[in-house]
Amino acid sequence: MTDGAAIGERARRMLPWLVAVAFFMQTLDGTIVNTALPAMARDLGESPLRMQAVVIAYMLTVALLIPVSGWLADRFGTRRIFIGAIVVFSVGSAACALSATLGQLAAARVLQGVGGALLLPVGRLAILRVFPKDQLLRTLAFVTIPGLVGPLIGPSLGGWLVEVATWHWVFLINLPVGLVGVVAARRYMPDLRDGAAQRFDLWGYVLFGASIVMISVALQGLGERALGFASSMLLLFAGFAALGGYWLHAARAPQPLFGLxxxxxxxxxxxxxxxxxxxxxxxxxxxxxxxxxxxxxxxxxxxxxxxxxxxxxxxxxxxxxxxxxxxxxxxxxxxxxxxxxxxxxxxxxxxxxxxxxxxxxxxxxxxxxxxxxxxxxxxxxxxxxxxxxxxxxxxxxxxxxxxxxxxxxxxxxxxxxxxxxxxxxxxxxxxxxxxxxxxxxxxxxxxxxxxxxxxxxxxxxxxxxxxxxxxxxx
CATH class of the missing domain: 1.20.1250.20 (MFS general substrate transporter like domains)
Incomplete structure (x- = not known):
């Protein structure tokens, strides 16, 4: 494993700030969008009460990528994955702003969610490896403060941007922050990795992830009548079958994704x-x-x-x-x-x-x-x-x-x-x-x-x- 203690003192001081800003970006994005949904609906020709795909697409993407974030950081290094997450999040934000239909916006939110899912877990992993145990509580407490500020200003900022500009700026505001984040990460994010990390449970991840997606889409389709009854029931059955397959796999695998x-x-x-x-x-x-x-x-x-x-x-x-x-x-x-x-x-x-x-x-x-x-x-x-x-x-x-x-x-x-x-x-x-x-x-x-x-x-x-x-x- 790369030694986190080997990084410079300035990088050690700046790392919590870098992760805190990333956390702020993630939590701000989770709250700023909701206030802008009616304005998005008007511009895209949709009912404001049927804009849930914009929110769900992001949340499900984050859920799917959380289990793989630690393995990716160990395999490719915290700096590369962290910078990549910022770039993908920023590109996804730009794609959201350029979307002309609800389908395009939902797809762009998936891309944005890929970046958002990796930001905090990888940043927190870097902190765990750089700081000694007696400093961890204070450092992690500092990092979580922006997570409280994001929900505080997100709704009002989203509403203000919609009134003084357009809903597109709810996403465009991420671009300058992302640019600064990439520059800062190149300087202060340590390149930590663990070559001896356990082998990733790919088959378990596929079964578990497929079950989440299929069950979620099936329930959403049944509730909103967006899918036919037969299609929704087929997805629901396949989702529970995948979940049952994961349960049996985890009972036999030596290092399952989530042990029973x-x-x-x-x-x-x-x-x-x-x-x-x-x-x-x-x-x-x-x-x-x-x-x-x-x-x-x-x-x-x-x-x-x-x-x-x-x-x-x-x-x-x-x-x-x-x-x-x-x-x-x-x-x-x-x-x-x-x-x-x-x-x-x-x-x-x-x-x-x-x-x-x-x-x-x-x-x-x-x-x-x-x-x-x-x-x-x-x-x-x-x-x-x-x-x-x-x-x-x-x-x-x-x-x-x-x-x-x-x-x-x-x-x-x-x-x-x-x-x-x-x-x-x-x-x-x-x-x-x-x-x-x-x-x-x-x-x-x-x-x-x-x-x-x-x-x-x-x-x-x-x-x-x-x-x-x-x-x-x-």
Missing amino acids: GLFSIPTFAVGLIGNLFARLGSGAIPFLMPLFLQVGLAYSPAAAGMSLIPTALGAMLSKTFAEPLIGRLGYRRTLIGNTVLLGLMIASFALVDLETGRWALMLHLAAFGIVNSLQFTAMNTLTLGDLEGRNASAGNSLLSVVMQVSMSLGVAAAAALLVAFGGHTQAQGSAAVVQTFHAAFACIGLMTVCAALVFAQLQTCDAPQAVPRVPDEH
Whole structure:
């Protein structure tokens, strides 16, 4: 393995800044696009309530490439992969801005997702190999700060760009940042690699990746009626067959992509399955709320973006008391109670209408941000808290995949509900379209409440003894 300690002192100081900026680019892109969806729809001749492919294409691509990011860095070096990720992300951003149809935009988002999927994992890997253990916590905490700033300014920046320019600048803004990132990475990103890394489980990756894509596309096709029933069912069957094939493969392979032994750890199994179902609701709201504010309540893009700031502020506030609260109540009581509360908070957005004052709405969104962030913190620390050694790396990677897949399914579910309740046929700003969103919020909230049944399987003795400090949002 290339020795990370051999890099210069200046490069060591600049590396956390470089990775932090990459993290900021990734999280900003994840939130800035949602506010611009109605403007994109008008320009592309599409219904604003059927723009979910723009979001889902990116999320699924990120989910598919997370498992391979570490192997690519070990095989080709962190510097080459990191620079390549920035270049691909920037080229994808330019392609998004040049897109003339929804299909072209979705394809460009796939390309953008290829770069976005590699940025943070490779950057974090470089930090893990350069800094000693006694400096890791402080360094990783510094790197994650921009991950909180991105969601804070992303919606308002997206809305502002749409109003003062066009939606294309939501993507073009990445180009100068990407250029600076390439220059900085050439100077400060160490070229670390591990020639003795374990062999990549290619067959397992193909089976696992194929199952994710086919199941996701099938469920999306069934919900939105975008595919015929027979085609959707065939994809769904093939997806579950691929997943079953992976399960049998992992039971025999000496070094599988994700070992089945992970599921013998009770906290990991409950936490992972709970993440899958609870994030359906959490993943739907960043897609639904900007659309609701603009299409349902007739907010301007900038006003809609500004209205979402309290959600990010509430998430930041939650971090100040999440750890002692979980320590006092325990994981089981925290997760059961907070999951039910989160579902009710999502369903309560059905009470927001054209008469609701903006300050009342912003307080509502701030409360949602607090509850949602507490949910993330509790779920993720539970899932990773009992993992050690090689299990920690594989478990963290699998959790990241499940998070992305669950959020993409949440977006697909929200879009399917809007179509099912007839939202695509109603006029913007009408009482009918508001009722369509109300029905979608109520259904998504009830789906989230059901996730509490998963966390009810926790036993008091199963929970980690302490709240581990692990990334809770990404």
